[in-house]
Amino acid sequence: MAPCKGLHQLKRSTIKGWFLVHKWTSLIATAFLLMLCVTGLPLIFHDEIDAVFGEDHDATLPGTPSADGGLPLDQMLQTALDQRPGEVPLFMAFSQDSPLLTVTTGPAPDAPGDEMTLLFLDRATGEALGPAPGGGFMDFVLQLHTDMFLGLPGMLFLGVMGAMFVIALVSGVVLYAPFMRRLKFGTLRTRRSARVRRLDQHNLIGIVALGWMLVVGATGMINAFADPLVDSWQNGELAEMTARYAGERPLPPQEYGSLDTAMASAQAALPGRSPQFIGFPGGDWSTGHHYAIFFQGDRPLTQNLLTPALVDARSGELTDARAMPALNQALMISKPLHFGDYGGLPLKIVWAVMTLLTIWVLWTGILLWLRRSPAHMERRIDEIAHGAMAGQPA
Amino acid sequence: MKPFAPHRRRRRASLATVFAVPIFLLVATIAGLVIGLNGDGLPDFLAWALLALPLLALANAWARRS
Numbered sequence A: 001m002a003p004c005k006g007l008h009q010l011k012r013s014t015i016k017g018w019f020l021v022h023k024w025t026s027l028i029a030t031a032f033l034l035m036l037c038v039t040g041l042p043l044i045f046h047d048e049i050d051a052v053f054g055e056d057h058d059a060t061l062p063g064t065p066s067a068d069g070g071l072p073l074d075q076m077l078q079t080a081l082d083q084r085p086g087e088v089p090l091f092m093a094f095s096q097d098s099p100l101l102t103v104t105t106g107p108a109p110d111a112p113g114d115e116m117t118l119l120f121l122d123r124a125t126g127e128a129l130g131p132a133p134g135g136g137f138m139d140f141v142l143q144l145h146t147d148m149f150l151g152l153p154g155m156l157f158l159g160v161m162g163a164m165f166v167i168a169l170v171s172g173v174v175l176y177a178p179f180m181r182r183l184k185f186g187t188l189r190t191r192r193s194a195r196v197r198r199l200d201q202h203n204l205i206g207i208v209a210l211g212w213m214l215v216v217g218a219t220g221m222i223n224a225f226a227d228p229l230v231d232s233w234q235n236g237e238l239a240e241m242t243a244r245y246a247g248e249r250p251l252p253p254q255e256y257g258s259l260d261t262a263m264a265s266a267q268a269a270l271p272g273r274s275p276q277f278i279g280f281p282g283g284d285w286s287t288g289h290h291y292a293i294f295f296q297g298d299r300p301l302t303q304n305l306l307t308p309a310l311v312d313a314r315s316g317e318l319t320d321a322r323a324m325p326a327l328n329q330a331l332m333i334s335k336p337l338h339f340g341d342y343g344g345l346p347l348k349i350v351w352a353v354m355t356l357l358t359i360w361v362l363w364t365g366i367l368l369w370l371r372r373s374p375a376h377m378e379r380r381i382d383e384i385a386h387g388a389m390a391g392q393p394a
Numbered sequence B: 001m002k003p004f005a006p007h008r009r010r011r012r013a014s015l016a017t018v019f020a021v022p023i024f025l026l027v028a029t030i031a032g033l034v035i036g037l038n039g040d041g042l043p044d045f046l047a048w049a050l051l052a053l054p055l056l057a058l059a060n061a062w063a064r065r066s
Helices: A002-044 A046-052 A073-083 A137-147 A151-182 A194-208 A210-224 A226-241 A259-269 A326-339 A344-370 A376-386 B015-038 B042-063
Strands: A088-094 A100-106 A117-122 A128-131 A275-279 A290-295 A307-312 A318-321
Touching: A002 A046, A002 A137, A002 A151, A002 A344, A002 A376, A046 A137, A073 A088, A073 A100, A073 A117, A073 A128, A073 A259, A137 A151, A151 A194, A151 A210, A151 A226, A151 A376, A151 B015, A194 A210, A194 A344, A194 B015, A194 B042, A210 A226, A210 A326, A210 A344, A210 B015, A210 B042, A226 A307, A226 A326, A259 A275, A259 A290, A259 A307, A259 A318, A326 B015, A344 B042, B015 B042
Parallel strands: none
Antiparallel strands: A088 A100, A088 A275, A100 A117, A117 A128, A275 A290, A290 A307, A307 A318
């Protein structure tokens, strides 16, 4: 029976390899994944939390959505700039639900995020609603969840932790197969050792929540690489679309032309589309000479797929309008799948329950590792290789 | 007469058997997540129903724990 034994041993060594991958990817990422779960929980309900603190203008302002119409954009921009003398406009963003219009200003066209001010305006009445309250609890939580206050390196680091999570999930599924060969799906053995009880919970919850964890893990990872993806679009396709401006000096803010003219040119090129935001010249989302007007897709599934129209900021004439590259589109599609904010309250509750289940999988995983005994690994691998048994002590 | 312990061991199930329920739940979850993206109303209801399946499977296993 030598060949058979050889085959068995080979299989055992393969299992050992996957076991080590599962153990180490999990050990490296667990602390950060727990942080992401704990900070992610309140973020799921940020709309509801904002509404409680009266910060949800979207739900309270009556009138035509700012993306569809209202007072002239030039007038709204002036109202915003009057509140921030000496500053220049960086972004203008529209709402699909209410007349809320936001304008972001900063000391210079290329101002970094922490020097920007977000202003709320009502496009139906022309009224300024003041600056967005910053530095609140939810901002803190979001920042921790996105980059741990470390900027781009922090984001990329968490992206790598997301990759570890996905590898841990895949290796966990590989180990699930031999382990479960003698057990029925859903087996939870509670009258054995604490280890068996935790192991069964770890395996069952892990396999049940697998789809959600894979999707949220993978989309979180893609989101972590958002900034480099925007940079590569700006340096690649955007530069190509606006090649004939390459040698010109950046347009100074006092020479910016009418936003309403620019919007009319853009909408003539992309009829029936709803604008999401405008990137002003000199920022990360435009060139030195253009208003980059980003339009949403016209169907729910493509709502997050943005198509930019580049309009000469001085003349208001269209330069080019082109869908973004596939990678950037994947990024945009992946956002709702990470946030879980697209299916009403029941979907948010699913997100919260799945997050709690993920915390439990992580926690039982830590306990299984902490409470290991000497020579545990060989025993564990034997157990996985032979299949856990319903009728024998583990 | 009761059989010996080795005979009480469950037979090794095939990979297809081991993964039958997990793959069903994986497909239901991903379908639910994607269908929900397609708008409000019916797509949302479908998404909720499909995403409830893994949670129901877990609740069922918990109720039958030994």
